[in-house]
Amino acid sequence: MNWRALFARQEFIILLVLIALCAVIAIINPTAFLSVQNLFRILRACIVIGIFALGTLMVLISGGIDVSFPAIAITALYISTRIIVDTGIDSVPLAFLLGALIGLGLGLINGVFIGIFRLPTLIVTLGTLNLFRGALLFFVGSERIRLSEVTTNLADASRLNLITVPLARGEASLHFTFALLIALALLVWFILSRTMLGRAIYAIGGDREAAERAGFNIVRTQFFIYGFVGLLAGIGGIVFGILSREADPFSIVGTELDVIAAVVLGGALITGGRGTVIGTLLGVLLITVISSNLVLLGIPTEWQRFVIGVLIIIGVGIPALQALRKRRLRVQTA
Amino acid sequence: MLRRLLIAALLLSGILGVVGLAMAQDATPGALFNVTNEYTMATVVKVTGIAWFDRMEQGIGWFGQDFPSVTAFQQGPAEADAAQQVQVIEDLIAQGVDSLCVIPFQPETVEPVLQRAREAGIVVITHESSAQQNIDFDIEAFDNAAFGRNLMDNLAARMGGEGEYTVFVGSLTSKTHNEWVDSAIAHQIATYPNMTLVGDKNESFDDPQVAYERMQELLVQFPNLRGVQGSASTDVAGVGQAVEEAGLQDEIVVVGTSLPSIARDLIPTGAVDMISFWDPAYAGYACNMIALTMLEGQMPASLLDGSGLPPFLSFGFPNLPGYGSMSLVDGKVFYGSAWVEVTAENLADYAF
Secondary structure (H helix, E strand, C coil), rough: CHHHHHHHHHHHHHHHHHHHHHHHHHHCHHHHCCCCCHHHHHHHHHHHHHHHHHHHHHHHHHCCCCCCCCHHHHHHHHHHHHHHCCCCCCCCHHHHHHHHHHHHHHHHHHHHHHHHHCCCCHHHHHHHHHHHHHHHHHHHHHCCHHHHHHHCHHHHHHEEEEEEEECCCEEEEEEEEEHHHHHHHHHHHHHHHHHHHHHHHHHHHHHHHHHCCHHHHHHHHHHHHHHHHHHHHHHHHHHHHHCCCCCCCCCCCCCHHHHHHHHHHCCCCCCCCCCHHHHHHHHHHHHHHHHHEEEEEECCCHHHHHHHHHHHHHHHHHHHHHHHHHEEEEHCCC | HHHHHHHHHHHHHHHHHHHHHHHCCCCCCCCCCCCCCEEEEEEECCCCCCCHHHHHHHHHHHHHCCCCCCEEEEEECCCCCCCHHHHHHHHHHHHHHEEEECCCCCHHHHHHHHHHHHHHHCCEEEECCCCCCCCEEEEEEEEEEHHHHHHHHHHHHHHHCCCEEEEEEEECCCHHHHHHHHHHHHHHHHHHHCCEEEEEEEEECCCHHHHHHHHHHHHCCCEEEEEEEEEECCCCHHHHHHHHHHCCCCCCCCCEECCCCHHCCCCCCCCCCCCEEEEEHHHHHHHHHHHHHCCCCCHHHHHHCCCCCCCCCEECCCCCCCCEEEEEECEEEEEEEEEEECCCCHHHHCCC
């Protein structure tokens, strides 16, 4: 791969932006930014948004968009918590299993509308976003559950760390669910790049009709995509609950745009057919560094939204410009 | 004559009442005077089924025990919803209750229905709604400025009166939060010169996650931070979690308004040092006590017409912790001094 090809890849550009941003922050506020404490803080903030982003990546590659995953996540978290409280089986693996199953079930509902009825993905998931959340609040409950009030093991999971580093004042630790993010990233990478299913997902997003003619089963693939995204969302919901130590039915919803932004910044095309796990993780890291570190530069919170907005426009704009230039070249040569 | 004696007794016992503050927990406050008339007295809460208002219902229960001729009960919508609360009040008016104690979800939304209640001759008392118009009286657990100063005193005592501290509010527009924090800061400047406020007021939007993330930033931004005062009930939960994860429970003092059910896991470890709130059981009791005083015609006339009132009038219920001595402001709003302080020592006494 030559330099030109490297620069044409958005993953490489986003890496450069990330390095440049970190360098600027590190120069201005080195003691605060370049600390173990801050590194672990950034990585921890990546966990939930990262898990959601992996699902979103898969949907974007297939040419769709899913905005319902936050509702799936909070529904999975809340119902799982209620089941655990009501049955008294206070188990962390059970929480993850329940969360994954509820997420899968809700995701398959999206799959039915999208795969069988062939409705536009944005419309369907906008609908189910409100449907799932409304049903949760109306039928299940709207009361915030503080995990330590009703569980022991689940509440203690928030204190389970991969690494703890003693500091001059206090300590810094990295939560065990970070390993889960890495494992899920590897799984999604494997599916996308090492299986026929992954080929099918790229193919549908590239050109649906061509994929159909090539013999890919589109309905089955879409069922897999939306079911799997639901499953990831369910797991992400449980992780969110453990990290935040509570199940609050009003949380998570509202994070969808940051997640989609991270994936798009990471090089996934909103029109489908392109996107990588590594790019997505870089996009998540970039969004997280912006939203949690600009304050170290003394930049007020409102400006963080502004900077994220600018980056998204640039992130989406660069590939669009490249596509435009290619088309012009083709027209000229024709 | 009898009435004048009673009022004199009320005033005297109001002064003594402060002494009675340190009363045992879950005992009924005890009837102040005998009531033989039968009344139906309703309390309408914002929402049923949450720990806060379950606790208030306990206080309503004590009230019923203390006054056997009174039928006292609590009702509320199943969801915190202004329209549903109005409906509950409408139904109670139709049933012909004698008094209504309302904790409005949206003060302006209940104004018309409270007006109808008063037109129907029902005594209307509100709680947590000091700007309400169509009421006989409103009762507030405490004066916000005094509450804020008390939090600062607790923070300062645990910080040894020196070091950097910061404050959290739900939002810059949350009226009560900012009153607590502003009076606390003014009190610090006047009383604890070796303490320094760092950063602006931090907004948590009543979300523990936001408080948590902001506190993590503050720990990086201000490495010498030694104290935090929270305002929203969820502030200390988020802040305390960040402190605990940073292993700084012994270095950083966290105090604030909260409830044991929100901060219970963080208090024993020292991640949160002290929380303060008011006990809804006593607030509910006090609400009904004022209503009963009105129904029995025992309310001092000077309080009713607002003529020539002294700025602070000692009037109250001696056996009701925090409401022994109350001040009346603008002729409408009673302020008690009914805050409760919870630390690791007395945490187990509170289930809500």
